[in-house]
Amino acid sequence: MQFQLTEDQQMVQKLARDFAEKRLAPSVAERDEKEEFSRELFNEMGEMGLTSICFPEAYGGAAGDVLSYILAVEELSKVDDGIGITLSATVSLCAWPIYAYGTEEQKQKYLVPLVEGEKLGAFGLTEPNAGTDAAAQQTVAIADGDDYILNGSKVFITNGGEAETYVVFAMTDKSRGTRGITAFIVEKDMPGFTFGKKEHKMGIHTSLTNELVFQNVRLPKENMLGKVGEGFKIAMSTLDGGRIGVAAQALGIAQGALDHAIRYSKERVQFGKPIAHNQALAFMMADMATKIDAARLLVYRAAYLKDQGLPYSKEAAMAKLYASDIAMEVTTDAVQIFGGYGYSREYPVERLMRNAKITQIYEGTNQVQRMVISGSILK
Amino acid sequence: MDIVVCVKQVPDTTEVRIDPETNTLIRQGVPSIVNPFDKNAVEAALQLREKYGGKVTILSMGPLQSKEALKECLAMGADEAVLLSDRAFGGSDTLATSHALAAGLRKMGKVDIILCGKQAIDGDTAQVGPEIAEHLGITQVTYVSKINTVDEQVIRVEREHEEGYEVIEAQMPVLLTVVKSINEPRYPTVKGTMKANRKEIPVWTVDDVEVDRDALGLKGSPTQVRRIFTPERRVQGEMMQADTAREAAALLVKRLVEVKII
Numbered sequence: 001m002q003f004q005l006t007e008d009q010q011m012v013q014k015l016a017r018d019f020a021e022k023r024l025a026p027s028v029a030e031r032d033e034k035e036e037f038s039r040e041l042f043n044e045m046g047e048m049g050l051t052s053i054c055f056p057e058a059y060g061g062a063a064g065d066v067l068s069y070i071l072a073v074e075e076l077s078k079v080d081d082g083i084g085i086t087l088s089a090t091v092s093l094c095a096w097p098i099y100a101y102g103t104e105e106q107k108q109k110y111l112v113p114l115v116e117g118e119k120l121g122a123f124g125l126t127e128p129n130a131g132t133d134a135a136a137q138q139t140v141a142i143a144d145g146d147d148y149i150l151n152g153s154k155v156f157i158t159n160g161g162e163a164e165t166y167v168v169f170a171m172t173d174k175s176r177g178t179r180g181i182t183a184f185i186v187e188k189d190m191p192g193f194t195f196g197k198k199e200h201k202m203g204i205h206t207s208l209t210n211e212l213v214f215q216n217v218r219l220p221k222e223n224m225l226g227k228v229g230e231g232f233k234i235a236m237s238t239l240d241g242g243r244i245g246v247a248a249q250a251l252g253i254a255q256g257a258l259d260h261a262i263r264y265s266k267e268r269v270q271f272g273k274p275i276a277h278n279q280a281l282a283f284m285m286a287d288m289a290t291k292i293d294a295a296r297l298l299v300y301r302a303a304y305l306k307d308q309g310l311p312y313s314k315e316a317a318m319a320k321l322y323a324s325d326i327a328m329e330v331t332t333d334a335v336q337i338f339g340g341y342g343y344s345r346e347y348p349v350e351r352l353m354r355n356a357k358i359t360q361i362y363e364g365t366n367q368v369q370r371m372v373i374s375g376s377i378l379k
Numbered sequence: 380m381d382i383v384v385c386v387k388q389v390p391d392t393t394e395v396r397i398d399p400e401t402n403t404l405i406r407q408g409v410p411s412i413v414n415p416f417d418k419n420a421v422e423a424a425l426q427l428r429e430k431y432g433g434k435v436t437i438l439s440m441g442p443l444q445s446k447e448a449l450k451e452c453l454a455m456g457a458d459e460a461v462l463l464s465d466r467a468f469g470g471s472d473t474l475a476t477s478h479a480l481a482a483g484l485r486k487m488g489k490v491d492i493i494l495c496g497k498q499a500i501d502g503d504t505a506q507v508g509p510e511i512a513e514h515l516g517i518t519q520v521t522y523v524s525k526i527n528t529v530d531e532q533v534i535r536v537e538r539e540h541e542e543g544y545e546v547i548e549a550q551m552p553v554l555l556t557v558v559k560s561i562n563e564p565r566y567p568t569v570k571g572t573m574k575a576n577r578k579e580i581p582v583w584t585v586d587d588v589e590v591d592r593d594a595l596g597l598k599g600s601p602t603q604v605r606r607i608f609t610p611e612r613r614v615q616g617e618m619m620q621a622d623t624a625r626e627a628a629a630l631l632v633k634r635l636v637e638v639k640i641i
Binding site for chain 2: 007008011012015018019044047048049050052053062063064
């Protein structure tokens with residue numbers, strides 16, 4: 001067993017870190033305040049190849065591994081996890097299922113521009129009445145000659161409205177339950193495809209979350225992803241991978257908060273000494289660091305298993321569950337260390353605390369993660 | 380067009396730590412970066428290649444660890460990189476360093492343009508570039524802020540000046556040192572980084588180049604650093620506010636009397 005990143009992995013990590021510090025850090029507070037998604041910054045990431053890390057060269061990728069990509073999400077998220085989840089949504093939730101289940105034509109048409117960062121991707125599964133119960137899909141796709149007619153809506157869609165390419169799930173046969181769900185690739189400018197309200201969220205303001213509305217959207221048969229009735233399987237396997245991305249986002253948030261807390265506690269003087277010299281706070285930071293390291297090992301292991309082609313569903317759920325729970329704890333403690341200033345928008349830790357919460361909720365609530373884990377160990 | 384960029388790996392800190400015994404830099408434990416001005420030189424070279432075609436080679440002298448800096452330049456898009464590394468080069472001052480780099484450049488054969496950053500952020504001497512040009516007997520232009528045109532015979536550049544800029548036409552081959560304002564260095568790409576990682580970086584020792592050994596290392600270094608210290612911080616001046624010049628003068632006189640200056 002080795003706990004050493006390869007040179008490739010270290011270099012991708014450094015690349016993402018430099019980008020985050022130089023390009024994201026100067027504007028993250030302002031973009032958070034204005035609830036502003038920056039397509040320009042995403043495009044820069046695309047040009048650098050951060051969207052291409054873990055795909056083969058044949059599709060415009062850098063032929064790196066999943067762990068390198070995860071390291072990039074972590075580094076971006078230390079500074080701006082809204083951008084981190086933007087990347088994770090386009091790579092893990094849109095490009096990946098097209099790579100894993102798409103035909104060669106679909107890969108050339110849809111995957112390559114996503115990998116090259118020219119287009120942004122999104123994933124549409126959640127509906128107003130189908131959250132954790134993803135099988136309760138009300139969006140329907142009815143066969144009409146060689147086409148399918150799509151009707152319904154999706155909510156809380158990351159990158160919604162801005163993305164050009166969507167992987168969308170719909171019922172093609174209600175009588176078959178989960179086996180009646182089919183996946184489709186939908187393009188932004190298809191007639192009948194519109195966007196509802198932009199969500200105003202507690203956190204992750206630098207990412208975009210939107211409602212998708214489909215009114216008689218005509219989809220050519222070539223836009224079906226996988227086979228008829230394979231949608232639920234595609235959604236679940238996509239989320240297995242997506243969870244590693246969310247776990248990396250949570251890990252980045254937690255590390256970012258600890259870094260801020262360490263710096264601040266060494267500078268802030270009360271009773272004539274830096275507050276870091278108080279054992280109560282020093283031990284708090286020791287616990288924060290230990291939790292973060294434990295989370296990091298879980299996250300990297302899940303990515304490693306995916307790279308090795310080994311089963312990783314349970315391990316991805318553990319990584320997401322633990323990393324997001326400790327992100328919430330660590331950011332709460334970081335705010336505490338900052339005291340009154342921690343509660344102020346003048347300092348970054350309140351933002352990290354607001355952002356941490358969503359990682360316990362999306363891409364499967366942490367209760368769902370426990371269902372996945374217990375289902376796996378008790379079967 | 381054959382372009383060579385000379386780069387230096389420098390410590391990524393404003394507080395350079397010095398070995399009090401030898402008065403040389405302590406490199407261990409300090410994160411290292413490519414000297415920022417050298418990145419501008421690399422960017423300028425890449426832009427020249429995009430415009431006129433050719434090859435960009437990076438040259439550095441330093442310990443084996445400097446390969447990291449060379450990899451970063453390769454990741455930005457340079458074609459080749461060579462490291463001059465040998466104990467014989469250790470302890471070199473700017474003159475000895477420039478002898479070593481000039482020897483490396485001679486070994487490379489035909490070079491049209493040599494680019495350097497205007498100075499390194501650790502030593503801040505701005506001497507190595509001009510010295511290389513002297514050893515090679517070629518034209519040099521320092522503090523270049525823009526490269527206008529290049530052909531086989533001449534290059535036309537703008538040289539930054541306190542009150543503006545000079546337009547200079549120089550004979551090729553030429554050595555240019557560049558300032559920060561010349562460009563914004565590009566970020567390396569993921570693909571470039573991975574490719575750079577797989578690239579062999581040849582290491583040339585003192586035996587691989589033709590150079591007078593007495594001109595290298597501590598022996599070839601006329602500069603001896605006697606002492607390095609952080610200058611005492613100047614206390615910030617006192618600002619006085621007043622509505623009129625008369626009031627301000629009165630306040631000032633009062634204060635100067637108080638501190639017994641007048």
